[in-house]
Amino acid sequence: MSKPLNPQRRIVGGRAVVNRDWIREFTGASAGTAARWYKIRLEQPEEHRHPEKERIDGADFYDEQQFRDFYTWFQQEKASKVLKADPELYELDPETVVSINKAAELLNFSGASVIRKYQQANPGYFPDSVGEVEGPTGRMIQAFRVGDLQDFDRKRTGDRLGKAGRRPGPQPGAAVGRPSALEEVLAAELSARADGEPLTATQLAEQFAAERIERDGYHPGLAAELSVQYGGPQRAWEYAVRKALEHHPAAAPNRSEAADRRAAIALAAMSERGDVRGLAADLAREHGGSRDVWERAVKAARNLAGPTV
CATH class of the missing domain: 1.10.1660 (Multidrug-efflux Transporter Regulator; Chain: A; Domain 2)
Structure with a gap:
């Protein structure tokens, strides 16, 4: 360990x-x-x-x-x-939906097979498909939202502030260094504690998570709630919650209880929305946790529901 x-x-x-x-x-x-x-x-x-x-x-x-x-x-x-995207990617409206072939072209990939390989080998790395459109042969193929492709490209190039293709190296007038997302949203809280023992943003997030667990107990979706309350990426808060639970093991649900709870949530979602594509990813965003965990929950919910859902 x-x-x-x-x-x-x-x-x-x-x-x-x-x-x-x-x-x-x-x-x-x-x-x-x-x-x-x-x-x-x-x-x-x-x-x-x-x-x-x-x-x-x-x-x-x-x-x-x-x-x-x-x-x-x-x-x-x-x-x-890193390979730069076609400038056309940023000329399109973010809400525009394009085929997988066009997405590959905009990202300067050699073809749609590159995207399919990302999807198979590294789930969650490439944006989720938002549906299907008719391909050049009349067959339905995956489609993607341009805004999601733009976000992917910014992360892919490391440029989170501007468009792909920006000249590498220090930019005139740019701030030196860039705080993490948690540091940005917790800047005021960190500043208020500057006179005490120095804390990192992650340590402060763990404190907030621990305080919530002590007050209200742990429940799935706590990380998502903290992300909404304080800001910052949900994944960072999931880490903070996990660390906080290490110090409050009694509050952590055992594996079977947690799995049963997720299956019940998935079953309720299936009853409300239907067994739609991408349900596991939606539940992961709404309640926290990885998509793999929620895919297992959706599978368990299907078994509970039988063939009628």
């Missing part, structure tokens, strides 16, 4: 320094990747180089602002090596 992260942020001489675990939490990098960034620092451009380590209380720390600068450069370098 891997050792849990212990992210730390300190103020030294009026500037913030962070430890390796903070870097891993901020970027999602593995221990090996984070170590390699430092190891090859002399191969990086001096103006964007990974900061040198500083020994504080027997542990290594790194200048936070310098690391954010490095990571921004690193992401942009990585983005510059």
Whole structure:
């Protein structure tokens, strides 16, 4: 079992320094990747180089602002090596629906088979189909919403602020470094606690999750509720809820109870909406958890309902 992260942020001489675990939490990098960034620092451009380590209380720390600068450069370098979308993608209305063939063309893929491979090998990576349209041979083929393709392309290129095709490298007037989504939505709360023990956004989210569990108990969909209440991606809150439950094991439902509860939710949804395509993904968004878990719940609901649903 891997050792849990212990992210730390300190103020030294009026500037913030962070430890390796903070870097891993901020970027999602593995221990090996984070170590390699430092190891090859002399191969990086001096103006964007990974900061040198500083020994504080027997542990290594790194200048936070310098690391954010490095990571921004690193992401942009990585983005510059990714295939860029056809500019037409951003000229279309986000609500426009296009065929899988057109989607592949807009994303500059070699063909629709690339999208199908993504769907088969990495479920959830590529946007869900929104239906079907007639293909060139008259056969019905998958269709996608242009806005979903635009969102996918922004994530694919690492450019979350503008259109694909932006010139790589630092942008004039752009902010150096980019806080995580949780840091952005919890900025005020983090600032209010600045005088106390330093907390990361994830640690603060865990506190909020733990407080809700202590007050109201755990229930499926808690992460979704916290995401609505405080903002930020639901996936980040799901992680916070899981960590909070580690400290409140009595509040966590056992596997069979949780599975039964999800099956009941899926059955109710099927009765209301029908056994529609994409139901598991919808339930995952509404109640939290992975699509795989909800696909099992939908399957269990089908068994409970029999052939009438």
